[in-house]
Amino acid sequence: MMDETTVVIRARGLVAEVKPTEIPVPIEAYLNHVGATLRVEDDLEEDEAGFSFQSNGKWYIGVNGNDREERQRFTICHELAHIVLQLPSEHKASPWWSYMKRPKTEILCDVFAAELLLPFRLFQPLAEGMAISFTSIDELAARFMASRTATGSRFATVIKAPCAFVLSEQGKVRYAARSTSLREASAWIPPRRDIPAGSVSGRLRAGEKNLVAEAIDAEDWFNDWDRGGTLMEEARYHSEWDQTLTLLSFEDEEIPPPSWAPPRLSEEDELLPELDGVLRFKSKKGR
Ligand SMILES: [Zn+2]
Missing domain, CATH: 1.10.10.2910 (Arc Repressor Mutant, subunit A)
Structure with missing residues (x-):
């Protein structure tokens, strides 16, 4: 095969x-x-x-x-x-x-x-320069005369920032396109899993109105995820096919480091002298 x-x-x-x-x-x-x-x-x-x-x-x-x-x-x-x-x-x-x-x-x-x-050489530079949103995906879909689903999957796959585009049908994930950075971090959205009930996607499907984007814990979407972090979730629901499209990205376009790895000093930290002998790390835990 x-x-x-x-x-x-x-x-x-x-x-x-x-x-x-x-x-x-x-x-x-x-x-x-x-x-x-x-x-x-x-x-x-x-x-x-x-x-x-x-x-x-x-x-x-x-x-x-x-x-x-x-x-x-x-x-x-x-x-x-x-x-x-x-x-x-x-x-x-x-x-x-x-x-x-x-x-x-x-x-x-x-x-x-x-x-x-959506040829990589034409599509990637345009996608890279745009905000991670359905507005960008719809604009690219119109320009390339492609569907929102195909464009969204391609968008998530080619951009450098951590991003996933998920297609669900009848409340279950069918397909998740992920950026290289998310794949390398093993941020895994398994096929056939249920859409998280409290997510924008889940609530739109349940009939909630006027809901577009919201923050959600990364562990609610990713399987066996122990890095924490907050995702921005945007979703669209098509009732005629009972299909949900979900766009996920990390708030600050950065994946939190694995919990088992030693904390990494940022460039800024390294430039600062150790004033009190206590090393300080930027923590993402206090959300
Ligand atoms: Zn065919």
Whole structure:
């Protein structure tokens, strides 16, 4: 079975060959490079986003013409993934919008599609310069003509600050995209765990209104977390699909050090003379 890293490398290889420079990225360039012909279909079922097939040695991609353009772009890139990675479609298992019981190959094709739509070289510098918020994600999604979900996952993955973007369905986590810094700190949000009841995400789903962002203990979201710290949590709830999108970041964009490690002097502390012989450390405990 192919893994996610391989998929990302293959996708970035294709992006490097096509070298898109415009935003939004022109999808035709990818289609031409792969040698696939696009057919916009107007009679597909509402839940059928697209398909691909080979005929007389030529690849065709069908896309649901009734979907919004942003959705069509994602579908085309997803189908390109099936062709390039030679992964068979399993579109009958669940509708395109659902993450429940989504087959692994379909998730891998989504990862590939996000790499094509939001190329690292174009997306990362823009994301890095923006505040960690849904406002930034929505702005980038509009610019790149990508979905909020794909853009949010990509946003959390590429920025340097500790950040996670979580997609939950029916109250359970389905997918959590994390920045490298969070992954290195083992800040783990396991799939299928329940959304924390007292969180913004949990309360929005429970019907609370006028709730956007709030602080929450990091241990409420991360499994076996003993570093303490406070997260800023922002969330959006889509009742039609019972889906919750959650954006998590550390208040001061810094992960507290592990509890077992010796405290590290900050540059500021090192410059100060020891006035009373007692070393002082910046403590994050007194929240
Ligand atoms: Zn597929």
